[in-house]
């Protein structure tokens with residue numbers, strides 16, 4: 001399996017894991033009400049841009065607990081944390097993820 005084949009296999013596997021967790025529905029909850037739209041995209045809570053990749057590493061960014069199934073662009077925007085504007089929230093989220101990854105190891 002080539003590197004890019006492996007990568008697309010991993011993405012597919014991750015997609016299926018989130019699909020089964022979400023029951024195929026958008027996982028975003030607003031005011032206590034879960035979105036009723038079908039899941040169409042995967043959103044990263046700590047974003048997977050170059051800066052975050054360098055700071056946190058890909059294992060953490062692609063962890064299931066950093067991913068949320070969403071109905072699309074609008075709810076993607078609600079899920080993503082920005083380290084510049086929400087540094088404390090990002091730090092708390094990352095600390096939780098690191099603890100979980102260590103538990104799983």
Ligand SMILES: [Zn+2]
Pocket residue numbers: 026027028035036037070071072075
């Ligand atoms: Zn939604």
